[in-house]
Structures are given as structure tokens and as C-alpha cells.
Amino acid sequence: MPTPPRLEVQDLARTFEGREVVAGVSLTVAPGQVTCLLGPSGCGKSTTLRIVAGVDRQSGGRVLVDGTCVSDDAMHLPPEQRGIGLMFQDFALFPHLSVGDNVAFGLDGGLRRHRERVAELLERVDLGGFIDAFPHQLSGGEQQRVALVRALAPRPAIMLMDEPFSGLDNRLRDDIRDRTLALLKEENTAVLLVTHEPDEAMRMADEIALMRAGRIVQRGAPYHVYNNPKDRAAAAFFSDINIVHGEVHGALTDTPFGQFLTPGMKDGTRVEIVIRPQHLRIDFDRQGRGPNPTASDGVAARGVVERARFMGRESLVEFRMDHDATILKATVPAVFLPKPGTPLWLTLRRDRCFVFPA
Numbered sequence: 001m002p003t004p005p006r007l008e009v010q011d012l013a014r015t016f017e018g019r020e021v022v023a024g025v026s027l028t029v030a031p032g033q034v035t036c037l038l039g040p041s042g043c044g045k046s047t048t049l050r051i052v053a054g055v056d057r058q059s060g061g062r063v064l065v066d067g068t069c070v071s072d073d074a075m076h077l078p079p080e081q082r083g084i085g086l087m088f089q090d091f092a093l094f095p096h097l098s099v100g101d102n103v104a105f106g107l108d109g110g111l112r113r114h115r116e117r118v119a120e121l122l123e124r125v126d127l128g129g130f131i132d133a134f135p136h137q138l139s140g141g142e143q144q145r146v147a148l149v150r151a152l153a154p155r156p157a158i159m160l161m162d163e164p165f166s167g168l169d170n171r172l173r174d175d176i177r178d179r180t181l182a183l184l185k186e187e188n189t190a191v192l193l194v195t196h197e198p199d200e201a202m203r204m205a206d207e208i209a210l211m212r213a214g215r216i217v218q219r220g221a222p223y224h225v226y227n228n229p230k231d232r233a234a235a236a237f238f239s240d241i242n243i244v245h246g247e248v249h250g251a252l253t254d255t256p257f258g259q260f261l262t263p264g265m266k267d268g269t270r271v272e273i274v275i276r277p278q279h280l281r282i283d284f285d286r287q288g289r290g291p292n293p294t295a296s297d298g299v300a301a302r303g304v305v306e307r308a309r310f311m312g313r314e315s316l317v318e319f320r321m322d323h324d325a326t327i328l329k330a331t332v333p334a335v336f337l338p339k340p341g342t343p344l345w346l347t348l349r350r351d352r353c354f355v356f357p358a
């Protein structure tokens with residue numbers, strides 16, 4: 001018989017006063033795997049996590065751990081009997097306990113019995129010298145690392161994390177995320193992590209479950225979800241997007257950037273060609289002419305620079321297009337700051353275009 005997933009959520013639903021905030025949510029997490037519930041504020045991520053933790057109860061569906069039901073219509077195990085570790089944004093350490101006592105809090109026999117494991121865990125997050133310090137002597141980031149190892153100390157088979165890094169400044173956050181991930185992988189923990197930040201999900205997840213209005217709209221590896229978004233909103237969740245409009249005629253859509261194949265779409269269907277700013281190419285104007293069409297980039301369309309900004313890693317150039325006066329944005333991984341009013345030509349990397357019905 002195949003091994004059941006470490007965590008399985010089946011067809012979860014939750015209504016509050018008749019309003020459905022989670023509906024039909026199903027997912028699995030294997031040992032050593034990180035699944036991110038990603039979505040905008042209010043889409044039901046935290047509610048899902050709270051139900052899995054056992055601090056809230058679903059209106060329908062089941063939660064299983066290693067194939068054993070821990071919650072359904074008939075029964076509901078309390079959080080402490082689910083073998084689950086929790087790490088939330090407001091991680092609150094106990095101020096009157098030392099760092100070591102905080103970490104050992106969930107361990108039978110406390111620090112006296114488990115000093116070696118606690119010391120080893122603190123070492124792993126570079127806090128080896130702090131075992132006898134008190135929380136107020138630590139920075140916010142250091143306290144967060146203590147909270148992390150406190151959650152990991154009892155070796156939970158499953159770790160639930162709700163925006164655990166959101167209180168930290170950017171550089172500290174990257175570092176702590178990476179350390180956390182390494183530790184979780186090493187312990188072979190199954191992780192369900194809630195975030196509204198696509199960058200965080202891409203950095204942490206083996207699998208992203210994109211949520212919208214209480215439902216999972218797309219699941220897959222970060223690479224897959226980013227490069228094969230299911231619809232325009234899924235594409236837009238990960239980055240700025242550009243939209244080029246068109247209409248289907250004989251399985252083709254004519255646009256100022258050339259023809260796009262739109263097989264299976266009826267004549268007259270309005271379509272949107274969606275492309276991220278880093279996938280536009282910019283060419284110089286050659287006395288009113290652009291580059292020749294190519295198989296991979298199609299036809300160039302002309303626009304004039306509306307404004308250009310230096311963003312650090314890249315430059316963002318906004319164009320007002322000649323054909324319909326819409327604005328298209330292109331990023332260039334270099335310092336490229338053409339003056340407003342400069343005519344330039346844009347092509348779309350066709351392998352990076354997504355075509356959706358409007």
C-alpha cells in the first residue's frame with residue numbers, strides 16, 4: 001500500500017455567518033515538502049491553516065495526518081494531539097523565561113533534560129551563546145529565530161507557519177527564511193506556509209497553492225505556476241503585467257505585434273495577450289523603422305517613452321504605444337534611461353506570452 005501523505009486536507013469548507021470563506025480546499029504535503037498557500041488578503045489562507053492546526057473547526061471536509069483522520073464532521077482532535085508545530089507572525093516568547101527555557105518549553109523534562117538538543121538547535125541559527133539570555137536582550141530577528149527553534153524542538157512532523165517572517169526587515173528576512181528552510185528540510189518536516197508575498201512563496205515552496213476567494217485556483221511548482229498561469233489574475237499576482245488586446249479571426253488573432261495562434265477559440269472572441277515587463281524587447285528607431293520580424297519575437301510596434309526609472313537591479317521604461325495610446329511597461333536588467341518622448345520599438349517574446357479570453 002502506498003504511504004499516505006504526511007498531511008492531507010480533503011474538500012475543506014468554512015462558513016462564517018452564512019458566508020463561505022473557504023470552499024473545496026484540498027491539498028497534500030509530503031515529509032520534507034514545503035507547500036505555500038499564497039493569495040491576497042482575505043482569501044481564506046489563515047482560516048485554512050487554523051482549521052488544520054485545530055484552533056478552528058471546518059464546516060465540511062476532513063484533515064488527515066499520516067492517513068489518520070484528525071478532524072471531520074464527527075470528531076475533532078485538539079491542536080496538541082495532532083503532532084503539529086505552529087509558528088505565527090506574533091510568536092511571543094515568554095519574557096520571564098530564558099532563551100533556553102523558551103526553546104525547551106514543549107519538551108518533557110524541560111531545559112534540564114534537553115539542554116544538549118536546545119543548545120544544538122540554537123547553534124544552528126547562530127544563537128549558541130544565548131541559551132541563558134532573556135528575550136528582551138535579543139533583537140527582533142534573534143527572537144524570531146528563537147521562536148522558530150522553539151517550534152521545531154519537539155520535532156513536529158508537520159509545521160504550520162502563518163506569515164512567520166513578515167515582521168522582519170528585508171535583508172534579515174531573507175537570511176532567516178533561508179536558515180529556516182534549511183532546518184525544516186533537515187528535519188524532514190512537512191510544512192504548510194501561508195503568505196501573501198509571491199517572492200516568499202517562490203523562495204520557500206516546493207509547491208504553491210494559489211488561493212482566491214476561498215478556493216485553490218492553481219497548484220504546482222513555483223516555476224510552473226509562474227510560467228503557466230491559469231488566468232490573467234494568476235499571472236498578475238506574481239508581477240506587473242502588460243495586456244495587448246485582440247480579436248479572433250479564423251483561429252488567429254491579429255495584434256500590432258503580429259498574429260497569434262488562438263486555436264479552438266471562436267471567431268469574434270476578444271482575447272488578451274498577457275506578458276510580463278521583463279519579456280518585452282526594446283529596439284532603437286531607425287529613421288521611422290523598427291527591427292525586421294523574427295519567428296520568436298514577431299512584429300515590432302512603436303511607442304514613445306513616457307518615463308523611465310532606475311529601480312536598482314533594473315530599469316523600468318514605460319511606453320505610450322502609437323497604435324492605441326495604451327501604456328506598456330518593459331524592464332531592462334541594466335541602467336537604461338531614455339528621455340521621455342524618445343521613439344522606440346517593442347517586440348514581445350512570444351514564448352512568454354499568455355493568451356486568455358478577455
Ligand SMILES: Nc1ncnc2c1ncn2[C@@H]1O[C@H](COP(=O)(O)OP(=O)(O)OP(=O)(O)O)[C@@H](O)[C@H]1O
Pocket residue numbers: 016021039040041042043044045046047048196
Ligand atoms: N472568526 C471569524 N468570523 C467572521 N469572519 C471571519 C472570521 N475569521 C475570518 N473571517 C473572514 O474570513 C475571510 C478569510 O479570512 P482569512 O484570515 O482566512 O484570510 P487570509 O487569506 O488569511 O487573509 P490575511 O492575509 O489578511 O490574513 C475574511 O473575509 C475574514 O474577514
